Amino acid sequence: MSYTDQVIASLKKNIESFKKEVQIEEVGTVIEIGDGIARMSGLEKCQAQEMLEFPGGTLGIALNLQEETVGAVILGSYTHIKEGDMVKRTGRIMSIPVSDALIGRVVNAIGEPIDGKSPISTKTFYPVERIAPGVMTREPVNRPMQTGIKAIDALIPIGRGQRELIIGDRQTGKTAIAIDTILNQKGQNMICVYVAVGQKESKVARIVSKLQEAGAMEYTIVVSAGASEPAPMSYLAPYSGVAIAEYFMDKGKDVLIIYDDLTKQAWAYREMSLLLRRPPGREAYPGDVFYLHSRLLERACNLNKEHGGGSITALPIIETQAGDISAYVPTNVISITDGQIFLETDLFYRGIRPALNVGLSVSRVGGSAQTKPMKKVAGSLKLGLAQFRELEGFAQFASDLDPETKKSIERGRRMTELLKQSQYSPESVEQQVVSIYAMSQGLYDAVDVSRVKEVERKFVEFMRASKPALLEKIQNGEWGEEIEKGLKEAISQFESK
Amino acid sequence: MPKLLPRQYAKILYESTAGLSEKDMNAVVHAFVKILKTHQMLSKAERIIAEYETYAKEQRGVERVEITSARELSPGDAESIAAHIAHETDLSVKIDPKLIGGVVIRTRNTVFDGSVRAQLEKLRQQL
Numbered sequence: 001m002s003y004t005d006q007v008i009a010s011l012k013k014n015i016e017s018f019k020k021e022v023q024i025e026e027v028g029t030v031i032e033i034g035d036g037i038a039r040m041s042g043l044e045k046c047q048a049q050e051m052l053e054f055p056g057g058t059l060g061i062a063l064n065l066q067e068e069t070v071g072a073v074i075l076g077s078y079t080h081i082k083e084g085d086m087v088k089r090t091g092r093i094m095s096i097p098v099s100d101a102l103i104g105r106v107v108n109a110i111g112e113p114i115d116g117k118s119p120i121s122t123k124t125f126y127p128v129e130r131i132a133p134g135v136m137t138r139e140p141v142n143r144p145m146q147t148g149i150k151a152i153d154a155l156i157p158i159g160r161g162q163r164e165l166i167i168g169d170r171q172t173g174k175t176a177i178a179i180d181t182i183l184n185q186k187g188q189n190m191i192c193v194y195v196a197v198g199q200k201e202s203k204v205a206r207i208v209s210k211l212q213e214a215g216a217m218e219y220t221i222v223v224s225a226g227a228s229e230p231a232p233m234s235y236l237a238p239y240s241g242v243a244i245a246e247y248f249m250d251k252g253k254d255v256l257i258i259y260d261d262l263t264k265q266a267w268a269y270r271e272m273s274l275l276l277r278r279p280p281g282r283e284a285y286p287g288d289v290f291y292l293h294s295r296l297l298e299r300a301c302n303l304n305k306e307h308g309g310g311s312i313t314a315l316p317i318i319e320t321q322a323g324d325i326s327a328y329v330p331t332n333v334i335s336i337t338d339g340q341i342f343l344e345t346d347l348f349y350r351g352i353r354p355a356l357n358v359g360l361s362v363s364r365v366g367g368s369a370q371t372k373p374m375k376k377v378a379g380s381l382k383l384g385l386a387q388f389r390e391l392e393g394f395a396q397f398a399s400d401l402d403p404e405t406k407k408s409i410e411r412g413r414r415m416t417e418l419l420k421q422s423q424y425s426p427e428s429v430e431q432q433v434v435s436i437y438a439m440s441q442g443l444y445d446a447v448d449v450s451r452v453k454e455v456e457r458k459f460v461e462f463m464r465a466s467k468p469a470l471l472e473k474i475q476n477g478e479w480g481e482e483i484e485k486g487l488k489e490a491i492s493q494f495e496s497k
Numbered sequence: 498m499p500k501l502l503p504r505q506y507a508k509i510l511y512e513s514t515a516g517l518s519e520k521d522m523n524a525v526v527h528a529f530v531k532i533l534k535t536h537q538m539l540s541k542a543e544r545i546i547a548e549y550e551t552y553a554k555e556q557r558g559v560e561r562v563e564i565t566s567a568r569e570l571s572p573g574d575a576e577s578i579a580a581h582i583a584h585e586t587d588l589s590v591k592i593d594p595k596l597i598g599g600v601v602i603r604t605r606n607t608v609f610d611g612s613v614r615a616q617l618e619k620l621r622q623q624l
Contacts, residue, residue, distance in 0.1 A: 014620075015620065018619075018620050020616055022609055022610065022611040023608075023609075023610040023611075023615050023619070024607060024608070024609055024610075025607065025608045025610065026606055026607050026608075027603075027606065027607065027608050028606070031502070041502065041504065042605060042606050043606070044606050045606075067505075068502055068504055068505055069502065086608070088608075
């Protein structure tokens with residue numbers, strides 16, 4: 001049968017099997033509309049957070065259920081809606097379509113594709129709001145999530161199922177850390193979800209093209225609520241993102257989700273709440289802004305084997321103003337997450353990038369999320385840096401100090417230099433381990449601080465070329481006297497060259 | 498923004514005048530109008546009166562039903578449709594050829610769309 005014949009036959013079949021039914025819809029009437037909020041009368045049986053259909057197919061969510069009226073936020077343009085228009089119940093509590101076909105796509109907060117490619121057809125819907133898995137379904141975090149950034153993997157390690165906050169002022173490299181982490185997940189059996197909340201569309205476009213270039217879109221989904229979209233989309237986007245992540249987690253996969261950033265979601269929620277006439281609290285945020293973030297972040301977890309063994313690792317990003325981490329929203333999110341990565345502006349301008357403040361950053365999961373080799377070598381690095389921080393103030397009087405102090409300062413300077421890393425160049429675990437081990441063995445002590453990165457690069461090249469077996473063992477998580485001996489030998493070989 | 502909806506004012510009026518003698522009712526209505534003035538709702542008085550009538554009818558079990566049909570209905574048809582919805586109805590009938598065929602029945606909260614136009618739309622979506 002030719003194609004046209006097939007199409008005609010399929011159409012005929014569909015028409016014949018079409019059942020005629022009277023459409024019964026529960027409706028209400030718009031009595032007030034403006035600023036993306038609509039108040040309706042009627043809709044007596046409307047449920048909380050139910051999706052409503054406005055004229056023109058626009059959707060809205062019913063948030064305020066009162067005795068005679070329902071208040072809803074409109075997801076999309078509302079200029080075509082008039083007072084007196086009819087609004088229908090859809091019977092569906094806010095949910096988005098999910099499927100494996102989402103991988104590699106860019107969608108908006110309600111699951112519609114915005115990358116110009118084919119529509120996503122699926123019958124599976126996941127609720128945007130869901131109670132987080134309970135205590136008995138979880139397992140402690142014990143597997144590493146490698147970011148590829150030495151400073152983080154060694155000193156502030158992140159595990160699969162953990163929530164680690166990335167916090168800092170604007171332009172300190174928060175998104176850069178997030179993107180580098182996504183790039184490093186290649187071949188790590190992870191699915192990544194990047195939720196862009198209230199970001200400039202140009203920034204999102206740049207990120208997507210960078211991910212595509214690096215081949216990262218093969219395991220990444222981007223959910224974007226741009227700055228030009230109404231506030232309810234920004235409010236919804238993180239929840240839609242985690243719903244998609246839960247779809248994959250329920251299949252036993254490990255998922256990394258990045259919320260960039262939650263500050264803008266809090267702003268959007270504040271805007272919506274003020275327009276819905278909910279009473280403002282501190283900094284004009286509504287009273288439940290803590291719950292906004294806590295219920296989102298609690299959905300990141302590590303499930304035990306009986307429940308599929310999947311996990312969601314969350315990296316929320318918060319932007320502070322003038323380094324004020326004691327403001328309302330930053331303190332809220334710090335108390336919710338399992339640790340934070342502090343990025344500071346003056347470290348950034350001093351050339352230390354990633355601009356991590358190692359002293360104030362912490363990972364409450366720590367060593368359980370590190371491989372054995374990394375745990376062994378990171379200890380000396382941490383100690384050395386802590387000593388250096390204490391003595392940093394005396395560094396200017398270098399000539400008047402005793403040899404021990406001088407040595408600590410010099411070693412500390414080289415450690416700081418070693419932890420610098422360029423953007424888009426994630427390093428594998430074994431590379432980081434040998435690099436840091438060489439530092440503890442004094443490989444860089446004789447080298448000028450400005451040449452430390454060059455020497456590191458050469459050493460890593462040397463190791464790849466002449467000791468691949470050793471590197472493989474370290475990659476597999478092995479460590480012991482033999483491996484240490486092998487490394488020491490390699491270092492002296494390299495030094496003699 | 499008004500403090501309450503016209504419908505809510507209507508409800509209040511209905512409940513406060515239920516079962517009163519004529520003299521008492523006058524006093525209550527007088528007080529009610531004064532409150533409307535304080536709330537600056539006098540301009541909506543007509544709306545409130547209309548809502549009062551609708552509410553009073555609902556309380557007696559009379560539903561407001563609006564039937565829109567594609568063509569003229571035979572006499573008695575509209576009444577028998579309405580009888581299925583409630584005992585007593587406040588019926589209004591409109592003609593709209595854009596429905597192509599069938600009827601659309603609208604009560605305060607529900608729409609029963611049995612028009613051919615709706616069926617075609619549903620078919621279009623399915624295909």
